[in-house]
Amino acid sequence: MPKTPEAAGLTKALIDTVQAEKDALFAKPPVPALPPRTYLDQTVIPILIEGLKSVAKERPQNPTEYLGLFLLKNSTNIKSG
Known part of the structure; x- marks a missing residue:
């Protein structure tokens, strides 16, 4: 062959x-052309789930601050589009 x-x-x-x-x-269609649910599923939900897992594991005093810092720290790991 x-x-x-x-x-x-x-x-x-x-x-x-x-x-x-x-x-x-x-x-893949450009990110702005995606429906809202698809856009969130591809860009926000994966990193948000990881952040929530980390909050549940660590049980910080201020979970929202912890989650916000987690998202900022890991924002480069987001796979967009």
């Missing part, structure tokens, strides 16, 4: 077209 598309006899134009169609098929 051929290991590359070129070895299978596919042209560069055909390979590029297939890749473009594949990219379009699996592309």
Whole structure:
């Protein structure tokens, strides 16, 4: 079996077209275009759940402050869009 598309006899134009169609098929819509629930599910809920787990485990004196600091500290871990 051929290991590359070129070895299978596919042209560069055909390979590029297939890749473009594949990219379009699996592309996520821009974040602002998402419905509110989907937007929150993809951007806020995952890190919020982790923060709430941490609050439940640590049982801090001020849980809302702890959660706020957790979210700020871990804001770079958010996978958007």
